[in-house]
Amino acid sequence: MQNIQKSIAQLRDSWKSLRLKWLSLGLAVFAVIFATAAYAQQVQEMDAKATIALLRTTDASYPGKVHLLPATLETTQWGWFNNAQPPVMEIDSGDTVVVETMMHSHNQVVPGKTVDELKKLRTDFPGRGPHTVTGPIYVRDAKPGDVLKVDILRVVPRAYAANFNLPGLFGLFPDRFQNGQVKYLYLDMEQKVAKFTPEIEIPLEPFPGTIGVARAEAGEYSTVPPGPYAGNLDIRDLTAGTTLYIPVFVDGALLWTGDSHAAQGNGEINLTALETAFKELVLNVSVIKGQSLTMPRGETPTDWITIGLDQSLDTALEMAKTETVKFLAEQRSITLEAAAELMPRVSDCRISQVVNRVRGIHCLNPKNPRAARPVDYPTSSNAEYFVTSDRGSDLNQVMANASMAMIQLLQQEKGLSELDAYGLASVQMDCRISKMDAEEKGLSCVLPKSVWVKS
Incomplete structure (x- = not known):
């Protein structure tokens, strides 16, 4: 009897040991399967990224490898810059990117939208910028302290643009303009003009209002204010054939572009230019080592x-x-x-x-x-320009005085409504600093009479 009980105990111990071995083996097999699956997923993701990168390259007569970057919900952000945003594309220094952009608010500023709807897009999302920016583009070998050279090679807008001021919000005179207005304009790229009114044609000089890199600080930042990282500079001289040099603050630089303009005045006083999107913005991007900048610089011919x-x-x-x-x-x-x-x-x-x-x-x-x-700095209108000017110790007030004088002059001389005069000045007035002493600043704002094609 004792032998039988001993045999049963031995069998029980053997079975327990066998179960532990099977459990260990099962766990090991599971671990191998899990690791294999994770690795396969990682490889699949890498393969997918490589495939996307391959499908976004093309043959074209531009420097370096040429990449195509479409504007989609996956490749754009609405209103924020963030240096933690995963890059949508990686390129080498010297490569060219053919970028597509969207209109503001993820393409919600389109013909048919009322000015009240446009205002709601701002008031419903406080703090967020209106711009849709394509990117970021990671530039290999770009390091903090380097300079990113961005050559603007070609700019092709879509068929329409918008100019608007939001009632009681933003712009140089929000308190005065409690009523808003939006105009949608057809961009005639053959003639390179857009009709602002039946009598007025705006010459088209498209340029990216925003080209910028990530700032050093972590977190989300509105796309509205420009800075050392460039961004929303709104410098109308940066058209095709020009270059922007930007300090680099993070690895890869992280380059975005958006806020695409078909034309703009120097001042942009009602808040907007001729706001559009680009079917094609061709940028050649390269890294400059051993040359530091504290602020962006531009270059024209x-x-x-x-x-x-x-x-x-x-x-x-x-x-x-x-x-x-x-x-x-x-x-x-x-x-x-x-x-x-x-x-x-x-x-x-x-x-x-x-x-x-x-x-x-x-x-x-x-x-x-x-x-x-x-250039000249006229103080009164002449055969070529409508002119307003002012002087004073506070350039902010000088700008406000000269701008309001231009709005009133256009009303008096050409019979424009106040809102049309505000919009026209925003897209065509050129405000030049004639005197820049600390004690006294001078400003001459000019608007070409040539935009009137019918009297």
């Missing part, structure tokens, strides 16, 4: 562009002067003191915009070292 940004135009002007003096000293191998004396004679400074919370001034500095300031 004839000029270098220096930039000042601040909530106050007075401070923005001082920054623009500092950046310009520094640039002239570098360009001409002269002292800062000599550059400061030279600047008023050669640098042509304009009001970029006054509606992006951070206001902008940009200065055009001729590449030709013998060139003087290339």
Whole structure:
């Protein structure tokens, strides 16, 4: 009997040991299966990314490898920059990207939308910018301290654009303009004009209002204010054939673009330009090592562009002067003191915009070292321009005075409604800084009479 009980106990122990071995084996098999599945998923994801990257490359007569970046809900963000946003594309320095962009608010600003609906898109999403930005694009080998060179090679807008002011919101005169207006305009790219009214044609000079990189700080930031990272600069001179140089703050730079414009005035006073989207924005992107910048710079075929940004135009002007003096000293191998004396004679400074919370001034500095300031600063209307001007110690007030005077002049001389005058000034007025002393600033705002094709 004892032998039988002993045998049963041994069988029980053997069965328990066998079960433990089977359990261990099962767990091991499960772990292998799980790891294999995870690896397979990872490989599948890598293969998918590689496939997408391959399908987004093409043959074209542009420098480097040419990538196609469509504007979809997966490749765009509405109103925010965030340096934690996963890149939608990776490129090498020297590659070209053919970018598509969307209209504001993920393509909700389209013909048929009323001004009240456009206002609701802003008030329902406080803090968020209106812009839809395509990106970010990760540029391999771009590191903090480098400079990203972005050549704008080609710009092709879609068929229409919008200009609007939101009732009682934003713009240079929100309190005065309690009524809003939106105009949708057909962009005639063959004639390169858009009819603002039956009598007025706006010359089209498309450019990206926003090209920028990620800032160093973590978190979500509105697309509205520009900064050292560039972004919403709204510099109308940055058309096809020009270049923007931007300091890099994070690995890969993370490049976005949006806020596409068909035309814009220097000032953009009613809040908007001719807001559109681009079917084709061709950018060649390269990394410059060993050259640091504190602020973005631009380059046109004839000029270098220096930039000042601040909530106050007075401070923005001082920054623009500092950046310009520094640039002239570098360009001409002269002292800062000599550059400061030279600047008023050669640098042509304009009001970029006054509606992006951070206001902008940009200065055009001729590449030709013998060139003087290339423009006039009239104080009264002439055969070529409607002109308003003002002087004072506060450039913000000077800008407001000259802009309101232009609105009233267009009403008096051409019979425009106040809202049409506001919109036309926003897309065509050019505000030039004629005097830039700390004690007194001067501004000459001009609007070409040539836009009237019918009297």
